[in-house]
Amino acid sequence: MDKIVHNTKTSLKEESKEYIPIIREFYPNLSKNLLDRISKYCVVYSKGKDKSSIRQAINDWEETFDQELTQ
Numbered sequence: 560m561d562k563i564v565h566n567t568k569t570s571l572k573e574e575s576k577e578y579i580p581i582i583r584e585f586y587p588n589l590s591k592n593l594l595d596r597i598s599k600y601c602v603v604y605s606k607g608k609d610k611s612s613i614r615q616a617i618n619d620w621e622e623t624f625d626q627e628l629t630q
Contacts, residue, residue, distance in 0.1 A: 575599045581613050586628050593628075 575598035582589070582597055589597070597620055605616035621628055 571599050571602055574602045577608065578602065578605070578613060581610055582617065584610075585614065585617065589628070 575595065578598040578601040579594060582594060582601070586594075597617060600620045601613055601616045604619060606612045617628070
């Protein structure tokens, strides 16, 4: 199995902080752990930093991990 590698000059944890406020707008009641996982997923898989791209990445996350997020 190949390992997914995120090549940037900053850490994945630092980059994911930009996505957290937008994800919180969509899902204000997520646990910190789940919020962290989704924000890191968005760094790697979101096509942009706009709300629609992040929303699509969250939808992809739900489908990939077969977990419905509650609003």
